[in-house]
Amino acid sequence: YTAQQIFRLAINNRIIDYNHADAVTIPKNAPQESRRALTPDERDWIINTEHKAQIAAMIMMFAGLRKGELIPLTWADIDLNEGSININKAVEYIGDKPQIKSTKTNSGIRTVYIPDALISFLKNVPKTNILIYPNSKGNMHTKTTFKRWWDSYMLEIDMQHGKYPQRESKYD
DSSP states (O other), X not given: OHHHHHHHHHHHTTSOSXXXXXXXXXXXXXXXXXXXXXXXXXXXXXXXXXXXXXXXXHHHHHHOOOHHHHTTOBGGGEETTTTEEEEOOEEEEETTEEXXXXXXXGGGSEEEEOOHHHHHHXXXXXXXXXXXXXXXXXXXXXXXXXXHHHHHHHHHHHHHTXXXXXXXXXXX
């Protein structure tokens, strides 16, 4: 699908005359990425595992935001009295550096109504920065810092909930 769009743009800009993606047929038995909903246990693990990345997981889980919508989110975008989040921007990475942009489509600009569990959680988050989920320097996360924090959170969940046993230090 993405290749078709790129070729279509190239045709519109008179760079090429033919959409090469039209000639591609994907085999019916080609592997497809599958997604699934979180289990009740997995939701509980996110709710009950304190970590610097927990706020990201809670917002993505309860509000359905994508990472690119979460990173530039500010406290001004959230109305805890109304129970809503205003999605009006996203982040795009140039190399590793985040740049604010508009959402992918006009329908990406929206208001998301959030459940009481997320409202209660957000009321207890210290509002020490304009951003909801800043990096340790108070700025938007780079690809690298987001991945590092997220991986650390997933490891913490795994260790606390028995998915992977706590590893002993070689110095013990």
